[in-house]
Amino acid sequence: xxxxxxxxxxxxxxxxxxxxxxxxxxxxxxxxxxxxxxxxxxxxxxxxxxxxxxxxxxxxxxxxxxxxxxxxxxxxxxxxxxxxxxxxxxxxxxxxxxxxxxxxxxxxxxxxxxxxxxxxxxxxxxxxxxxxxxxxxxxxxxxxxxxxxxxxxxxxxxxxxxxxxxxxxxxxxxxxxxxxxxxxxxxxxxxxxxxxxxxxxxxxxxxxxxxxxxxxxxxxxxxxxxxxxxxxxxxxxxxxxxxxxxxxxxxxxxxxxxxxxxxxxxxxxxxxxxxxxxxxxxxxxxxxxxxxxxxxxxxxxxxxxxxxxxxxxxxxxxxxxxxxxxxxxxxxxxxxxxxxxxxxxxxxxxxxxxxxxxxxxxxxxxxxxxxxxxxxxxxx
Amino acid sequence: xxxxxxxxxxxxxxxxxxxxxxxxxxxxxxxxxxxxxxxxxxxxxxxxxxxxxxxxxxxxxxxxxxxxxxxxxxxxxxxxxxxxxxxxxxxxxxxxxxxxxxxxxxxxxxxxxxxxxxxxxxxxxxxxxxxxxxxxxxxxxxxxxxxxxxxxxxxxxxxxxxxxxxxxxxxxxxxxxxxxxxxxxxxxxxxxxxxxxxxxxxxxxxxxxxxxxxxxxxxxxxxxxxxxxxxxxxxxxxxxxxxxxxxxxxxxxxxxxxxxxxxxxxxxxxxxxxxxxxxxxxxxxxxxxxxxxxxxxxxxxxxxxxxxxxxxxxxxxxxxxxxxxxxxxxxxxxxxxxxxxxxxxxxxxxxxxxxxxxxxxxxxxxxxxxxxxxxxxxxxxxxxxxxxxxxxxxxxxxxx
Numbered sequence: 133x134x135x136x137x138x139x140x141x142x143x144x145x146x147x148x149x150x151x152x153x154x155x156x157x158x159x160x161x162x163x164x165x166x167x168x169x170x171x172x173x174x175x176x177x178x179x180x181x182x183x184x185x186x187x188x189x190x191x192x193x194x195x196x197x198x199x200x201x202x203x204x205x206x207x208x209x210x211x212x213x214x215x216x217x218x219x220x221x222x223x224x225x226x227x228x229x230x231x232x233x234x235x236x237x238x239x240x241x242x243x244x245x246x247x248x249x250x251x252x253x254x255x256x257x258x259x260x261x262x263x264x265x266x267x268x269x270x271x272x273x274x275x276x277x278x279x280x281x282x283x284x285x286x287x288x289x290x291x292x293x294x295x296x297x298x299x300x301x302x303x304x305x306x307x308x309x310x311x312x313x314x315x316x317x318x319x320x321x322x323x324x325x326x327x328x329x330x331x332x333x334x335x336x337x338x339x340x341x342x343x344x345x346x347x348x349x350x351x352x353x354x355x356x357x358x359x360x361x362x363x364x365x366x367x368x369x370x371x372x373x374x375x376x377x378x379x380x381x382x383x384x385x386x387x388x389x390x391x392x393x394x395x396x397x398x399x400x401x402x403x404x405x406x407x408x409x410x411x412x413x414x415x416x417x418x419x420x421x422x423x424x425x426x427x428x429x430x431x432x433x434x435x436x437x438x439x440x441x442x443x444x445x446x447x448x449x450x451x452x453x454x455x456x457x458x459x460x461x462x463x464x465x466x467x468x469x470x471x472x473x474x475x476x477x478x479x480x481x482x483x484x485x486x487x488x489x490x491x492x493x494x495x496x497x498x499x500x501x502x503x504x505x506x507x508x509x510x511x512x
Numbered sequence: 513x514x515x516x517x518x519x520x521x522x523x524x525x526x527x528x529x530x531x532x533x534x535x536x537x538x539x540x541x542x543x544x545x546x547x548x549x550x551x552x553x554x555x556x557x558x559x560x561x562x563x564x565x566x567x568x569x570x571x572x573x574x575x576x577x578x579x580x581x582x583x584x585x586x587x588x589x590x591x592x593x594x595x596x597x598x599x600x601x602x603x604x605x606x607x608x609x610x611x612x613x614x615x616x617x618x619x620x621x622x623x624x625x626x627x628x629x630x631x632x633x634x635x636x637x638x639x640x641x642x643x644x645x646x647x648x649x650x651x652x653x654x655x656x657x658x659x660x661x662x663x664x665x666x667x668x669x670x671x672x673x674x675x676x677x678x679x680x681x682x683x684x685x686x687x688x689x690x691x692x693x694x695x696x697x698x699x700x701x702x703x704x705x706x707x708x709x710x711x712x713x714x715x716x717x718x719x720x721x722x723x724x725x726x727x728x729x730x731x732x733x734x735x736x737x738x739x740x741x742x743x744x745x746x747x748x749x750x751x752x753x754x755x756x757x758x759x760x761x762x763x764x765x766x767x768x769x770x771x772x773x774x775x776x777x778x779x780x781x782x783x784x785x786x787x788x789x790x791x792x793x794x795x796x797x798x799x800x801x802x803x804x805x806x807x808x809x810x811x812x813x814x815x816x817x818x819x820x821x822x823x824x825x826x827x828x829x830x831x832x833x834x835x836x837x838x839x840x841x842x843x844x845x846x847x848x849x850x851x852x853x854x855x856x857x858x859x860x861x862x863x864x865x866x867x868x869x870x871x872x873x874x875x876x877x878x879x880x881x882x883x884x885x886x887x888x889x890x891x892x893x894x895x896x897x898x899x900x901x902x903x904x905x906x907x908x909x910x911x912x
Contacts, residue, residue: 151910151911151912154911155911158907166727166729167728168728171728171729171732172904174729175732175904175908176908176911179908179909179912180912183912192846193846375911375912378912379911379912382912
C-alpha cells in the first residue's frame, strides 16, 4: 500500500497506540473523582498538559484539550464571537480556510455577525495590505490558517500577527492543524491568541486535539457542565486520548527538523516529475508552501476517476479536503487562487508523511503516468 | 557554534575569607548532583570560578538546570583556546560567523595573564580589526551588540565567552546547615522554604495530615511542592504527621476560641521533636504578620512559647502580593492553589482569638494531658524521601 493521503489522516504511530492502551488500563479513573484512582488520572492529565505546553512554548493553563481540529476551530471562533460581541461583530478570515472555519463563520453571519473573507493571490497567500485595509475598530477576530490543507500554502502568520496586534480589541486565531510538526510556528512571537491542533494529522488518534488559548483570552463555552478545562470545555477528560495526543505531539516535534529536509526533497522530486506529464498543472506554489503537500490538476480528467484508477495499484491519494470532498465539484481554494474552472474541478492532492519513501514517489509517478495515458485514450 | 565550556561565576562566596573553600566545594557538589543526568560533563572548580567541561553535552539544557542552583551569580557559555594570538583570532572568527543573526559585535578583553604580550585595550583593536576585515556586513557596536565576546586571557588558557546569564544568587544549599520547614500546601510555606534555601539552608519538610478530613490530593500537593523545592537542592525528606486524632481531641477539649492556638502549639512541639530526631537546629514557617488570626503578634508569641528553637520566618514582613509574585516566579503557585483542604482549615473555629493570652492557653492545656498523643503521633510518622522523581512519575513519562 502506498498511502499518500496524510493530510486527511495519518496512520497512528504504534508507540502512540501503546500509550493509549496503557493509559486506558492503568489510569482509567475520572480525573475529577476525589479518590486515589481519580487522583492518579488527574496527575497524568496534569503532566500531559505540562508537556503539551512545553512543546508549544506556552503556559500549561493555556492548553484546552478538545476532540480535534473541527471542535478547536469552532470553539475558537464561536467562543470569541459570542463572548466579545459587545465590542464589535466583525470577523476577518480568508477565502481558503478549511470548512470548519468557513462554515463556522457563515453560521455566525446568520446570527448577525459580519464576516470579511480575504482574497488570496495566485499562490493562495493572504496579502498583508489587503488585511490592513479590512481591519476595523469593531473587528474582534482574525482567523487565518497556517498551512493550507489543499495546496500547502504557508500563510505569513507573523506578519498577520503584527497587524492584528495593533488592534487591541481583535484576537488572532490560527488553524495550525496542517502545520504542526511540519512547519514551525512560534505562538508567542507571532502574537497568536488561539491555535488549533489535531491529533490524527500527526500520527495520533482521531478525536483528540488541543486548542491553545492564551491566558488573557476569554471564550464563551460551547459545552457547559462540569467545569473542566478552565470551564471552557466541560466534559469528562479523555485522559488516554490526551496522553496519546501529547505523545504524538512530542514524536512529531522530535522528527520535525529531519522530516522537513526529507519531505522537501521528496516534494521537489515529485513536482519535477509531475511537470513532465501531459495535462498536468501543478497548483502548489514552489515557495511559501509546506513540505508535505503537492496539489495538481489533470486537465480534462475527473479526479475521482484518477483516484479510483490509482487505487487499483494500491495507491491512495485524494481530492481537496476530505471534509469537503463530498460537496460540489470545484475546489473553492483553487477558485480563490484564480485558477480556471477546468483546473479547479480536477484538483488532486498528494500528502506525504515521515514514512513516505522515494521509491513510493517513484512508483506513484510511474502509475500516474500510465493512468493518465490510459484514461486520456478513453476520454479522448 | 559549538561552545565547549560553561563558566560559572561565584557571587557572595567570593567575599568569604578562609571559609571560601567550604562554600565552593559545596557548590561544586550541588552542581554535580544537579547535572547527574549529563554523564559526559566534568566540573572543574577553581578558586574564583568554576568550569563545566561540556564534552559534547547540550549547553542550553545544562544552563537551564544551573539556573536553579543557589550560589551562582551568573554564567556564560565559553570556548577554550590556547594563549596564542592567531588561535584566538581564528576561534573568534568562527564564533562570530557561526552564531546566528549577528550583525554587530563588541570585544572586551580581560588580561589577568600579564605574560600575554598584547595589552587588553590593544587586543580589543587587534581582534576587532581582524574580525571586521574577515567578515561581511558585520560592524562594531559597543552599546548594544548582538554578540559580545569577552576574551578572558588567563594563565592556563584563554576563554572566549558570550553574554552572561544570571544565576540564582544566594549561597550553596547545604552550606548553612539544615532546617525543618512546616509545609502546609498553601502559597506561603513553599516560598518560605525557597527563600531559606537561598541562604544556603538544606531543608526537610513536615506536613500535618488529617485524613479523612484532608484528602490524599492535599498530601500529593505537598509532595509536588517538595519536589519543586528539591530542584533547588538535594532530595527532601517529607515527614507526614497523622494529625487527625489530636485535632479531634483539641476540638473536643479546648474552648473553641483557643483551639487554633493550641493546635499550632502542638504542631510546634511535634516539629521540634522531629527536628531533634533528625539533628536539625531550626524551624521554618511561612508566617506573615497580620495575614490570619494565627499570625498576629500575640498569636505568634503564644505559639512560639513552646519551643526555644529558632523559628525562621522569611515572609514575616512581606505583603501577600509580594509572596504570590515569588510563588509564580518559582513555578509553585499553580500547585499551591489547587483547592484542597489542609489540616489548618478543617477545624477552624468560627471566631479564633486574634489576641490569645499565653497564661490562658497554658491553663487550658494544663487540664489535659497530651503527652501520650504526641508520643503516638511521633511513632507513626510516615517519612517520604522526595527525589526529583518517583516510580509512577517515570511510568507517566514513558506514556508521554
